[in-house]
Amino acid sequence: MDWEAILSNTASWLISPETIAYALAALGLAVHFGYGGLLNFGMAGFMALGAYGYAISILTFGLPWWAGIIVGMLASVVFAFILGIPTLRLRADYLAIVTIAAAEIVRLLFTTQVFDEVTNSADGLGNYHEGFRAANPFPEGTYGFGPWEYNANGWWVRIFGIGLLIVAALLVWLLMRSPWGRVLKGIREDEDAVRALGKNVFAYKMQALIVGGVFGALGGVVFALPSAVVPSVYVTSLTFFIWTILLLGGAATVFGPLLGAVIFWVIMGFLSNVLPAMASSGLLPFMSTTQAATLRFILVGLALMLIVIFRPQGILGNKKELTFVKQ
Amino acid sequence: MSSPHFVRAPRRTRTILLFLALLFGALILQSTSAAPAQADEVGTEYDFYFAGNVKYESKPLEDVTISVEGNGYNAEVETDAEGKWKIGVPEKGTYTVTLDEETLPKGVIVAEGSASVESEIALTNSKIVNYFLGEGVRVTTSFFDQLVERTVNGLNFGLLLALAAVGASLVFGTTGLSNFAHGEMVTFGAVMALLFVNLEVPLWAALPVAVVMSGVFGYVLDTGLWRPLRRRGIGIVQVMIVSIGLSLLIRYLFLYFIGGGTYQLPGAGEAGIKLFGSVTLSITDMISMATSAVVLLGVAWWLVKTRTGKATRAISDNPSLAAASGIDVDRVVRIVWILAGALAGLAGILWAYFRPGIKWDMGTQILLLVFGAIVLGGLGTAFGALLGSIIVGLLVELSTLWIPSDIKYVGALVVLIAVLLVKPQGLLGRKERIG
Numbered sequence: 191m192d193w194e195a196i197l198s199n200t201a202s203w204l205i206s207p208e209t210i211a212y213a214l215a216a217l218g219l220a221v222h223f224g225y226g227g228l229l230n231f232g233m234a235g236f237m238a239l240g241a242y243g244y245a246i247s248i249l250t251f252g253l254p255w256w257a258g259i260i261v262g263m264l265a266s267v268v269f270a271f272i273l274g275i276p277t278l279r280l281r282a283d284y285l286a287i288v289t290i291a292a293a294e295i296v297r298l299l300f301t302t303q304v305f306d307e308v309t310n311s312a313d314g315l316g317n318y319h320e321g322f323r324a325a326n327p328f329p330e331g332t333y334g335f336g337p338w339e340y341n342a343n344g345w346w347v348r349i350f351g352i353g354l355l356i357v358a359a360l361l362v363w364l365l366m367r368s369p370w371g372r373v374l375k376g377i378r379e380d381e382d383a384v385r386a387l388g389k390n391v392f393a394y395k396m397q398a399l400i401v402g403g404v405f406g407a408l409g410g411v412v413f414a415l416p417s418a419v420v421p422s423v424y425v426t427s428l429t430f431f432i433w434t435i436l437l438l439g440g441a442a443t444v445f446g447p448l449l450g451a452v453i454f455w456v457i458m459g460f461l462s463n464v465l466p467a468m469a470s471s472g473l474l475p476f477m478s479t480t481q482a483a484t485l486r487f488i489l490v491g492l493a494l495m496l497i498v499i500f501r502p503q504g505i506l507g508n509k510k511e512l513t514f515v516k517q
Numbered sequence: 518m519s520s521p522h523f524v525r526a527p528r529r530t531r532t533i534l535l536f537l538a539l540l541f542g543a544l545i546l547q548s549t550s551a552a553p554a555q556a557d558e559v560g561t562e563y564d565f566y567f568a569g570n571v572k573y574e575s576k577p578l579e580d581v582t583i584s585v586e587g588n589g590y591n592a593e594v595e596t597d598a599e600g601k602w603k604i605g606v607p608e609k610g611t612y613t614v615t616l617d618e619e620t621l622p623k624g625v626i627v628a629e630g631s632a633s634v635e636s637e638i639a640l641t642n643s644k645i646v647n648y649f650l651g652e653g654v655r656v657t658t659s660f661f662d663q664l665v666e667r668t669v670n671g672l673n674f675g676l677l678l679a680l681a682a683v684g685a686s687l688v689f690g691t692t693g694l695s696n697f698a699h700g701e702m703v704t705f706g707a708v709m710a711l712l713f714v715n716l717e718v719p720l721w722a723a724l725p726v727a728v729v730m731s732g733v734f735g736y737v738l739d740t741g742l743w744r745p746l747r748r749r750g751i752g753i754v755q756v757m758i759v760s761i762g763l764s765l766l767i768r769y770l771f772l773y774f775i776g777g778g779t780y781q782l783p784g785a786g787e788a789g790i791k792l793f794g795s796v797t798l799s800i801t802d803m804i805s806m807a808t809s810a811v812v813l814l815g816v817a818w819w820l821v822k823t824r825t826g827k828a829t830r831a832i833s834d835n836p837s838l839a840a841a842s843g844i845d846v847d848r849v850v851r852i853v854w855i856l857a858g859a860l861a862g863l864a865g866i867l868w869a870y871f872r873p874g875i876k877w878d879m880g881t882q883i884l885l886l887v888f889g890a891i892v893l894g895g896l897g898t899a900f901g902a903l904l905g906s907i908i909v910g911l912l913v914e915l916s917t918l919w920i921p922s923d924i925k926y927v928g929a930l931v932v933l934i935a936v937l938l939v940k941p942q943g944l945l946g947r948k949e950r951i952g
Contacts, residue, residue, distance in 0.1 A: 229754065231761075276938040282754065283695050283896075287888045288937060291930040294885055302924045426881055430761050437758070484773045491766030498758045499751065 191471055196463040201337040203459035209451050210351035211237075211413035216435040216447030217358055218405030224441035224507075225366055226398035227378030229286040232273065233432045235293030236403045238424035239265040240410025242300055242309065245419045248318040250308050255321035259411050266407035269296070270400045278395045290426060301421040314420035322346075322415060344416070351412040355448070358405050363444045365401070374398055375442075375511075427487075434494045440507030449505060461486035559594045560605025566643050567614055567636065568603040571596045573625050573650040582620045587612035595620075611637040614646045625650050660918075666796045667914045673802055674871060675910020676809035679903045680864035681883060682890040683816055684857030686902035689891065690833030691846075691853050692743070693753050697760040699861060699887060700880030701767040702738075706731040706862025707869040707879065708771055711780055720783055728863045735858020738763075739851050747850075764880075771877035779874040782866070805867045812863065813903060816856070820899055825852055833897055886913070886926065889933040895946025904944055 203209055215233050222230040243262030247253040253261065273292055277285040300309050309315070328342040340348070365371045376384040377391055385391050413423075431454070439450025462483060468474045469482035477485075503509045560566065567585055571578045577600025584593040585604045590612075596602045606612060615633040618626055626632075628651025638644050685699045709730045713723035742763070746756055789797030820826040828849050831839040840846045868883060869875045890909045894901025909929045916928035936943070 487769040491762045494762030
């Protein structure tokens with residue numbers, strides 16, 4: 191087994207675009223669930239809208255890349271309204287079922303042949319990179335050291351993504367220590383008490399859904415920036431992975447989603463390298479390399495169960511500040 | 518969602534073979550016939566073209582509309598007196614060539630393959646596309662027959678969906694859990710059936726054994742996971758997320774053991790028997806519908822007439838009151854899990870025949886429809902789940918009359934959201950439930 195290659199591949203996941211994208215989406219979910227108590231199981235839908243909003247505005251409407259990002263964000267705002275209006279007045283599990291269904295609707299609409307001219311159906315979209323790459327301030331060439339050696343475009347995507355992530359995290363931190371954030375946390379703890387204080391609970395929940403959804407869309411954009419937009423990515427499993435990240439790091443924290451995303455992807459990256467290598471060198475008998483590659487997803491499911499049962503507040507969280515422990 | 522691809526693939530290869538045969542035949546015909554007449558043409562300015570010859574019983578058909586679409590280009594042409602047509606296209610690539618069946622003489626249809634075929638100009642500059650015409654009735658002519666056929670299919674699907682939904686609804690009613698792993702319990706039944714069939718167990722024994730195994734699976738899940746969690750007093754939302762983790766775990770275990778392919782149970786996809794009009798049903802379909810109906814009636818009888826069934830409904834209504842009046846809640850919940858497991862497993866087997874095919878992630882597709890049916894009928898009411906399932910089943914199948922089949926589930930899911938807007942407690946639910 192080539193340990194050097196395995197460790198190098200693993201280390202590269204620390205700042206991969208996927209890690210950044212998942213961290214952004216998990217941060218959005220922290221606003222929804224961690225601070226607002228909203229059970230959003232449709233994060234994949236928000237991410238798909240961000241990614242497709244970006245790609246379609248560039249490819250079909252010829253907008254510049256930054257306008258594409260704004261379109262993606264606007265699409266997620268509309269989506270949040272569509273989800274929120276029928277469900278935010280109802281019990282929490284209704285929102286869960288509706289969001290997961292709505293995310294599937296979004297995915298199916300992007301997959302169908304009907305809108306093939308715009309969405310390219312199941313094959314997805316690509317070749318929208320020109321504008322974003324033209325805005326690259328780094329001169330051509332390869333930079334970095336060790337496992338983190340990328341060309342100018344690779345660094346541009348990563349630094350842009352990390353910039354977005356920092357702004358988003360700062361925003362969440364400021365929001366949650368503002369009066370608005372305190373009301374939101376109050377709604378999570380006891381909706382009726384906040385209503386009795388004369389606050390419009392529905393409006394606060396809707397605003398939280400929108401803010402978190404926009405972060406999810408930005409996650410989708412960062413996911414789309416370096417590669418392509420393929421509808422089969424935005425399945426319910428994606429949502430569940432983001433939930434795993436959030437609960438791993440700590441739901442009602444700012445740095446939890448970031449830490450969770452890094453840990454999740456570094457472990458996933460490590461397992462995706464080490465398990466097939468172990469299988470092919472005979473260390474895992476009764477297992478083909480494909481089966482060894484599947485094993486890590488089985489472990490994700492197991493990890494999610496164990497986290498929720500034994501440490502629901504996550505690594506960074508405070509057990510007092512998690513509504514579902516008390517219910 | 519993936520099943521149409523599997524059905525379509527062999528048909529396409531067959532069509533290509535047909536083209537080759539026809540092309541060969543056309544060459545012989547051309548060499549024997551005298552000076553070929555000029556074909557009706559469009560797009561002659563381009564270097565590449567599709568062409569063909571529309572004939573029925575070796576007589577050319579005039580004024581049949583052919584259209585070519587693809588790569589941002591489309592064109593239409595009518596066949597000339599010789600039945601010939603030619604459409605130029607700007608670039609090489611794959612185009613959809615469609616023969617408008619409406620313009621064929623009465624009683625003539627495209628007999629083999631589809632009237633709309635994908636064809637590629639790759640190596641040469643031209644491509645001959647011909648259609649096998651035959652005598653027949655166009656499917657589009659009778660909307661009513663199609664309606665009846667879709668309704669029967671929808672009923673079949675709705676009934677098998679109800680098997681899964683009633684179980685999930687009983688679990689929700691008695692434990693308050695929206696079980697996201699219910700889809701995997703459906704897949705479990707199908708995978709067990711596949712396992713026993715592969716172990717050379719005869720089909721009549723393999724399927725019941727698979728259902729029993731699914732019931733055991735429900736029991737194991739309750740004893741090994743859900744009951745300890747209830748004992749720990751873990752909150753509902755937390756248990757719900759545990760069920761998500763479980764769903765991922767089981768789903769990828771299926772992928773681990775059976776791989777990513779689609780498998781068929783023996784007897785799947787057999788030819789149908791013509792009943793009336795254009796309605797055809799295979800023996801499997803009939804057995805499937807009868808089984809679902811009988812089992813559902815049995816469950817309904819159990820809920821209404823037996824002691825345990827009544828206790829189940831009492832717990833759904835008010836768990837504390839039920840426990841206070843001497844009902845052993847833990848025992849009833851255990852029975853409900855066994856029942857839900859067995860029903861889900863049966864649904865999985867029937868669905869494997871309906872789709873047709875067994876795939877590791879088939880459960881995720883049905884899970885949302887199950888949830889949709891439960892919400893539509895009213896959360897926590899078993900009879901609501903039954904009603905909701907049949908409506909969802911009909912909706913999914915009937916909607917394909919108007920919308921393309923690859924978004925047929927969208928309609929059902931949109932209705933789910935719409936119902937929540939208008940009547941959040943569902944059709945049979947009570948208003949107080951939504952709190």
